[in-house]
Structures are given as structure tokens and as C-alpha cells.
């Protein structure tokens with residue numbers, strides 16, 4: 001059997017992959033309630049150019065995260081370094097967007113996954129597991145301040161939000177978005193429909209603190225049931241699924257409900273899907289030789 005040397009992707013390549021994934025998620029249309037090529041969705045302060053500028057502003061942070069993980073063994077030292085870089089990245093995002101929080105959750109999720117891949121994880125599950133161990137480590141330098149929207153939703157409704165999703169090794173990325181994306185492709189769906197179905201599958205299950213903060217438990221139920229209905233109607237690639245998707249989009253925009261956490265997790269899935277894992281390369285080489 002051909003054995004291929006596992007060359008780790010460079011920090012620059014990982015930063016490219018992270019930014020491309022954010023841009024691909026932002027461009028994907030039509031997404032219910034989210035910013036896409038048509039406009040700001042449930043947001044009156046965001047549009048596609050802003051999302052793309054925000055993604056680009058995060059490139060240096062992703063590169064620094066990858067470099068830190070290449071050089072530093074996984075442990076509290078690396079976790080604290082990632083915290084410093086993550087907070088700098090957050091500031092760069094807010095500078096690029098005039099103070100609007102476009103990608104804080106995405107920087108957290110993708111940042112941890114970039115660190116895991118740069119640290120040598122080989123494969124999606126291994127990356128999610130390494131990212132989870134990093135997420136669970138303490139960071140002495142977290143500044144005290146006002147509780148975030150996510151923190152308020154957690155206290156009020158007892159949900160885990162972005163932090164627990166990472167600490168649990170990204171179950172909605174590994175167990176929901178990626179399998180749905182791959183199943184859609186295998187069934188011959190177009191790439192956009194496969195990605196939209198992956199997003200809807202996450203929306204139908206995720207406790208998204210972004211939705212909870214704006215719409216409470218009733219808003220979260222509307223998002224989850226609406227997304228499930230689109231999939232039950234056949235998904236984004238069918239006529240009746242597409243009609244249900246457009247109805248959901250109208251409903252979310254009318255109620256200002258934005259499934260931003262699901263958008264972030266789709267971007268994380270697209271990132272893991274883009275990494276040239278050694279076993280995937282091996283399978284491609286074997287298939288080529290057949």
C-alpha cells in the first residue's frame with residue numbers, strides 16, 4: 001500500500017482555509033435569517049461586504065494561532081497564548097466592522113480548530129478532540145467585564161453555547177454538519193444545496209445563544225422547527241423544500257432572529273472539509289491508481 005508522508009499544512013495555508021470558509025459561508029444563499037448575497041437577513045447593521053471584510057481582518061489572527069500551535073506544546077501556555085491572540089483578533093474584527101460583532105463565535109470555533117490542525121491533529125475527529133482539550137483549559141488573562149449576550153443566555157436558560165460546543169468536541173460540526181454535507185454530495189445534490197442542508201441540520205438542533213438572546217426559547221423553537229420542516233420537505237434542493245426555506249427566511253427576518261451560531265458552525269465544517277488530511281489524500285491516490 002502507498003504510504004504518504006503527512007506534511008502539515010503551513011500556518012499561511014490554514015489561515016487561507018479559515019478565511020475562505022468564512023467567505024464561503026457568508027456568500028452561501030439563500031440562508032434563513034443570516035447575512036448572504038441578498039442582504040443582511042435579520043440584521044439591519046450587516047451585509048455581505050461587511051462579512052467579507054470581517055473575514056479578511058481575521059486572517060492575521062488565524063495565522064498567529066497556527067504559528068503558536070506549531071511552536072508550543074498543547075497545554076495551559078498555548079491556551080493562554082490563544083486567548084491573547086483571540087482577543088486581538090476580536091479587536092481587529094471590530095475595527096474592520098465599525099464595532100459590529102460579525103464573527104466572534106466563528107473566531108473562537110475556527111481558531112481552536114486551526115490550532116488543533118497546526119498542532120498535528122490528523123483527521124476531523126482528532127482535530128475536534130484536540131480543540132476540545134484546549135477549550136477546556138483555564139486562561140488566567142480573561143478580562144473581567146460586562147457579561148456577553150451568550151453569558152446572559154447561558155445564565156437565564158442554562159444552555160452551553162459556543163464554549164460548551166467546543167468543550168464537547170464540536171458535536172454539531174462532526175456529528176451533524178459534515179455527515180449531512182457529505183451525504184448531500186453523495187446523493188448528487190449541487191454544492192450549494194448540500195451546504196444549505198448542512199446549515200439547516202445544525203439549525204434544527206443547536207441551542208444558539210444568538211437566537212436565545214434575541215428571541216428567547218420561543219424564538220429558538222421557531223428556528224429549530226422551521227429548519228426541520230425544510231429538511232422534511234426534501235431540503236434546499238427540492239421545490240417544496242425551497243418554498244419552506246423562503247417561508248422560514250421571511251419569519252426569521254420579521255422576528256429579527258439570526259442563527260449566527262449555526263452560521264459559525266457551518267464555516268467550521270467547511271474548514272475541516274477543506275483541510276488536506278493525510279488519509280483523504282491516501283484514499284484519493286488509491287482511487288487514482290485503480
Ligand SMILES: CC(C)(COP(=O)(O)OP(=O)(O)OC[C@H]1O[C@@H](n2cnc3c(N)ncnc32)[C@H](O[C@H]2O[C@H](COP(=O)(O)OP(=O)(O)OP(=O)(O)O)[C@@H](O)[C@H]2O)[C@@H]1O)[C@@H](O)C(=O)NCCC(=O)NCCS
Pocket residue numbers: 065082083084085086087101102103104105106107108111112139148149150151160161162163165206207208209210213214258260261262264265
Ligand atoms: C467563548 C467565546 C465564544 C465567548 O462566548 P460567549 O458565549 O461568552 O460570548 P458571545 O459574545 O455571546 O459569543 C458567542 C457566540 O458564539 C456563537 N454561538 C452561539 N451559540 C452557539 C453554539 N451553541 N455553538 C457554537 N457557537 C455558538 C454566536 O456567534 C454568532 O453570533 C454573533 C452575533 O451575536 P451577538 O453578539 O449576540 O450579536 P447580535 O445578536 O447581532 O447583537 P445585537 O445586534 O442584538 O446587539 C456573531 O459573532 C456570530 O459569530 C454567539 O454570539 C469566545 O469569544 C471567547 O472566550 N473568546 C476569548 C478569546 C479566546 O480565548 N480565544 C481562543 C480561541 S481563538
Ligand SMILES: Nc1ncnc2[nH]cnc12
Pocket residue numbers: 025026033034035036041043046051102103106258259260261263264
Ligand atoms: N452569515 C451570517 N450572518 C449573520 N451572522 C453570522 N455569523 C456567522 N455567519 C453569519
